[in-house]
Amino acid sequence: MSRTWHLGFGLVLTALAGYVDALGFIRLGGLYTSFMSGNTTQFAVAIGHDTPLLAILPALLIFAFFLGSLCGGGLSSLTPARWSTPVLLGFETVLVSGAYLTAVEDPSPGHASLLLALAMGAQNAALAHVQGFRAGTTFVTGALFSTGQKLASALAGRGPRFGWVGDGLVWLSLLCGSLLGAVAYGRLALYALAIPAGIAGCLTLVATVMTVLKSAPDSASAS
Structure with missing residues (x-):
């Protein structure tokens, strides 16, 4: 996959992160x-207010996210570089689909949310190997700060417009x-969890097809 495609995927993944975060927040x-x-x-x-029971779920969400990062990093390290994005997106698709199925079967908020955090x-990790890439992650505070910094530089004539x-x-x-x-949760x-599961699946399919197409000419030239 080219850098342009990686950037496009990253913006979609960032939107997907916002989508599931809104569902989780509500x-x-x-x-x-x-x-x-x-x-x-x-x-x-929760700990400071001496209400340890209220600290359990945020602690579990933090641990699930950490475990997901660990699994994503491990898969990325063990997978050939060209297949890293399809494999990680496939893993994410399985988890989000599992969250959807879990939520439908068990409407209690805990179990599905842990799968989503995972x-x-x-x-x-899906696009971590693209150097200097900020999109596709689940945090954008740095991106917002960078926007302000770069805009200030542009206005001062010291950076790209x-x-x-x-x-x-x-x-x-x-x-x-x-x-x-x-909006989706309200309706x-x-x-509504079926939507991010479908989007992740489509991204996995597109990434797989593009990787296969790119691999074919390389294999032909090698032979």
């Missing part, structure tokens, strides 16, 4: 499935995904 009453800074704060507040942790656009698009992708997630409830 369903869990203020906790997140991808924004671990927020969960860490919630965990600390998927979001793994998602960060449109160098801030890429980071701005990352933040906008998360915003749009979160908005769509909130479809837990069935």
Whole structure:
């Protein structure tokens, strides 16, 4: 896959992260499935207020995200570089689909949210090998800060005029995904999870096809 395709995939994945985060926030009453800074704060507040029972779910979400990152990093290390993105996206598809099926069978908020946190942790590894790439991750605070910094440089005439656009698009992708997630949950409830599962599956299929097509000429030239 070319860098352009990786960038496009990353923006879609960032929107997907915003989508599932909005669902998680609504369903869990203020906790997140991808924004671990927020969960860490919630965990600390629960411990500080001496309400350890309220700290259990944010702690489990943090651990699930960490475990997903560990699994994603492991898969990325063990997989040939050209197949890394399809494999990781396939892994994410399985987890998000599992979250959807779990939510439909068991409407309690805990189990499906842990699978989503696991998927979001793994998602960060999907495009980690693209140097300097910020999209496709589940956090955009850095992208928002970078947008402001690059815009300031552009206005001062010390940087590229449109160098801030890429980071701005990352933040906008998360915003749009979160908005769509909130609207979808309001209309479809837990069935809204079918949408990110389908998107992840489509991305996996496209990435697989593109990798196969790129591998074919390489194999032909080698022979």
